[in-house]
Amino acid sequence: MGDDIRLIDAExxxxxxxxxxxxxxxxxxxxxxxxxxxxxxxLRGVDSHGCNLLALYVARMQAGDLRxxxxxxxxxxxxxxxxxxxxxxxxxxxGRIAIDLAIERARVHGLAAVAVRESTHLGALAYYTMRAAxxxxxxxxxxxxxTIVPPFGGLTQIxxxxxxxxxLPTLDEPVVVYDIATTTVAxxxxxxxxxxxDATIPExxxxxxxxxxxxxxxxxxxxxLQWFGGHKGYGIALLVEAMAGALARSCFGRTERSAATxxxxxxxxxxxxxxxxxxxRFSLPGxxxxxxxxxxxxxxxxxxxxxxxxxxxxLHDCEPSVGSAGVLVPGELExxxxxxxxxxxxxxxxxxxxxxxxxxxxxxxxxxxx
Amino acid sequence: MGDDIRLIDAExxxxxxxxxxxxxxxxxxxxxxxxxxxxxxxLRGVDSHGCNLLALYVARMQAGDLRxxxxxxxxxxxxxxxxxxxxxxxxxxxGRIAIDLAIERARVHGLAAVAVRESTHLGALAYYTMRAAxxxxxxxxxxxxxTIVPPFGGLTQIxxxxxxxxxLPTLDEPVVVYDIATTTVAxxxxxxxxxxxDATIPExxxxxxxxxxxxxxxxxxxxxLQWFGGHKGYGIALLVEAMAGALARSCFGRTERSAATxxxxxxxxxxxxxxxxxxxRFSLPGxxxxxxxxxxxxxxxxxxxxxxxxxxxxLHDCEPSVGSAGVLVPGELExxxxxxxxxxxxxxxxxxxxxxxxxxxxxxxxxxxx
Numbered sequence: 001m002g003d004d005i006r007l008i009d010a011e012x013x014x015x016x017x018x019x020x021x022x023x024x025x026x027x028x029x030x031x032x033x034x035x036x037x038x039x040x041x042x043l044r045g046v047d048s049h050g051c052n053l054l055a056l057y058v059a060r061m062q063a064g065d066l067r068x069x070x071x072x073x074x075x076x077x078x079x080x081x082x083x084x085x086x087x088x089x090x091x092x093x094x095g096r097i098a099i100d101l102a103i104e105r106a107r108v109h110g111l112a113a114v115a116v117r118e119s120t121h122l123g124a125l126a127y128y129t130m131r132a133a134x135x136x137x138x139x140x141x142x143x144x145x146x147t148i149v150p151p152f153g154g155l156t157q158i159x160x161x162x163x164x165x166x167x168l169p170t171l172d173e174p175v176v177v178y179d180i181a182t183t184t185v186a187x188x189x190x191x192x193x194x195x196x197x198d199a200t201i202p203e204x205x206x207x208x209x210x211x212x213x214x215x216x217x218x219x220x221x222x223x224x225l226q227w228f229g230g231h232k233g234y235g236i237a238l239l240v241e242a243m244a245g246a247l248a249r250s251c252f253g254r255t256e257r258s259a260a261t262x263x264x265x266x267x268x269x270x271x272x273x274x275x276x277x278x279x280x281r282f283s284l285p286g287x288x289x290x291x292x293x294x295x296x297x298x299x300x301x302x303x304x305x306x307x308x309x310x311x312x313x314x315l316h317d318c319e320p321s322v323g324s325a326g327v328l329v330p331g332e333l334e335x336x337x338x339x340x341x342x343x344x345x346x347x348x349x350x351x352x353x354x355x356x357x358x359x360x361x362x363x364x365x366x367x368x369x370x
Numbered sequence: 371m372g373d374d375i376r377l378i379d380a381e382x383x384x385x386x387x388x389x390x391x392x393x394x395x396x397x398x399x400x401x402x403x404x405x406x407x408x409x410x411x412x413l414r415g416v417d418s419h420g421c422n423l424l425a426l427y428v429a430r431m432q433a434g435d436l437r438x439x440x441x442x443x444x445x446x447x448x449x450x451x452x453x454x455x456x457x458x459x460x461x462x463x464x465g466r467i468a469i470d471l472a473i474e475r476a477r478v479h480g481l482a483a484v485a486v487r488e489s490t491h492l493g494a495l496a497y498y499t500m501r502a503a504x505x506x507x508x509x510x511x512x513x514x515x516x517t518i519v520p521p522f523g524g525l526t527q528i529x530x531x532x533x534x535x536x537x538l539p540t541l542d543e544p545v546v547v548y549d550i551a552t553t554t555v556a557x558x559x560x561x562x563x564x565x566x567x568d569a570t571i572p573e574x575x576x577x578x579x580x581x582x583x584x585x586x587x588x589x590x591x592x593x594x595l596q597w598f599g600g601h602k603g604y605g606i607a608l609l610v611e612a613m614a615g616a617l618a619r620s621c622f623g624r625t626e627r628s629a630a631t632x633x634x635x636x637x638x639x640x641x642x643x644x645x646x647x648x649x650x651r652f653s654l655p656g657x658x659x660x661x662x663x664x665x666x667x668x669x670x671x672x673x674x675x676x677x678x679x680x681x682x683x684x685l686h687d688c689e690p691s692v693g694s695a696g697v698l699v700p701g702e703l704e705x706x707x708x709x710x711x712x713x714x715x716x717x718x719x720x721x722x723x724x725x726x727x728x729x730x731x732x733x734x735x736x737x738x739x740x
Binding site for chain 1: 550577
């Protein structure tokens with residue numbers, strides 16, 4: 001590990017984030033949720049969605065684009081379907097309320113869809129889908145945002161990187177959790193390659209400003225990212241827009257539907273939808289170890305979890321391709337990183353630590369690790 | 371159009387397919403559904419899922435792997451969630467029953483999930499999701515099958531090409547319909563390139579037998595197809611397996627869970643899951659042109675359809691990238707082809723016409739176009 005990396009204990013980092021948020025007027029319970037989302041992302045190695053976001057959140061609160069106190073209201077509640085309004089407060093706070101509602105409702109109705117409009121940056125979607133999977137449910141999550149990526153074959157920015165996540169419950173294996181941007185990479189990967197002066201970027205990352213695929217780093221445009229897998233990934237991005245934007249009665253495409261003034265590529269309002277499914281509703285009659293009545297109790301629910309365990313093991317048992325260290329299931333690397341970082345600390349760059357220390361200092365807190 | 375192509379009228383083709391199926395003991399109503407699925411795929415230009423499948427279906431009926439009379443039974447019915455058994459009959463027949471049930475139940479419950487186990491080849495998934503979208507609902511479809519594709523980073527065949535489809539309802543625009551294999555291409559594209567003696571295949575299609583990506587046609591293996599977009603597409607394939615296989619209590623991974631004897635790469639049993647969502651459940655109170663009460667009636671439902679129309683137009687209004695004829699929405703090319711082929715006939719190769727004529731002759735029917 002280089003000189004410019006510091007290892008920070010997760011609990012120390014969490015306390016620091018809570019302290020800064022508290023200083024800016026975020027209520028204690030809400031600050032705890034936001035900090036948990038960021039620390040969990042850092043623990044799992046999803047650094048783009050970790051504590052580096054604190055500076056952005058503080059700047060947005062100071063600019064009035066993000067409300068320190070998140071007030072979530074119910075627009076419609078029809079049992080299996082709910083539409084919430086996130087009040088342009090913290091996405092994590094509305095997101096936790098939404099996923100917990102989706103968990104509760106799927107248990108009652110078999111499946112549920114909870115949509116949130118007028119929310120903001122959610123952090124990593126895996127945070128929410130994993131929570132539902134750990135509660136025994138299948139969960140899907142769709143989220144949209146500012147207009148920064150053109151559609152396949154176009155030059156006009158109309159979508160965000162439109163993330164999609166799912167998680168599957170397990171019995172003995174860690175939950176399976178998939179969380180992707182529907183672009184091949186985030187725009188900052190292209191920007192970083194330019195800054196480093198890399199001659200080329202991998203095929204499939206970005207187009208030039210005419211929309212032609214390129215591996216020439218200097219010609220590649222972070223405003224012309226490619227969709228993963230070309231038109232097929234574009235189709236997934238469109239589904240995300242149709243769910244998180246249109247269904248959640250939020251902004252979508254060129255349509256602004258927010259009390260926030262920032263629009264288009266500066267749009268802060270995000271919509272999202274969580275779909276949860278109770279797999280015990282699909283157990284065969286007479287199944288369920290120790291139960292035998294298939295009535296959807298704990299034992300019948302285990303049928304599905306056991307299947308996902310089996311599938312994970314089937315995948316791990318596959319012969320690896322030449323040069324591959326073995327077949328992975330989504331979320332596996334992140335689970336391993338989390339265990340390691342919980343034990344050893346979270347590696348943060350000196351620059352990021354300095355940034356956090358500045359925020360801490362302004363909040364009257366001591367520097368990290370001091 | 372070359373000498374080896376014949377243009378066949380859709381209604382003539384439909385009658386021929388029904389005639390052959392009838393000869394093999396498929397009840398009239400069921401034969402009509404199977405024929406409709408195949409003719410619709412041919413009309414939309416999805417030739418791989420059209421009338422060329424008739425020979426396979428007849429061979430499977432003769433081998434006893436596909437029952438001529440499809441008997442669908444209800445395993446569990448809990449309102450918003452239903453598990454059906456397709457009785458190893460025609461996938462199209464069970465599929466139509468399943469999607470119609472998913473439409474009915476989403477209207478009652480806001481959303482629904484209908485899973486089918488012990489079914490067989492469904493034809494194109496778009497056939498089912500479009501039906502739900504035309505009924506005003508959002509629909510998702512997941513289907514698995516025989517073990518013919520290794521996971522990302524592996525050499526052991528464990529998944530099928532695991533198709534995924536969605537469709538979105540519209541008001542004035544044609545419905546948006548996405549229907550993909552989660553592999554970049556089907557195996558027969560690699561086989562055809564080998565037969566033609568093409569020197570190379572496009573990057574991203576297939577690996578060699580060691581699992582290394584290759585563009586060398588002769589080294590590429592149709593048993594080592596690549597997932598669209600690499601690990602991201604593999605993650606979608608895994609979701610399909612977890613839904614269509616595990617949730618539908620059907621075969622998945624290496625687990626056989628079927629009365630059929632054919633297993634693994636010869637597996638005929640397929641599972642699938644349809645999820646339907648009624649977007650009128652998410653209309654804002656007071657919205658809906660002419661309604662004003664947001665109560666989920668026809669007018670409120672129009673809110674979402676109007677949004678999808680807007681999104682389609684946003685996409686069409688995008689500046690095209692250099693060399694692109696314009697931005698397309700999923701299903702658009704297929705809608706255009708359908709209109710053209712309805713008017714001009716469906717182009718079938720002479721070889722396919724000869725195959726159909728042989729089946730017709732055995733059934734005591736006249737040759738196509740005779």
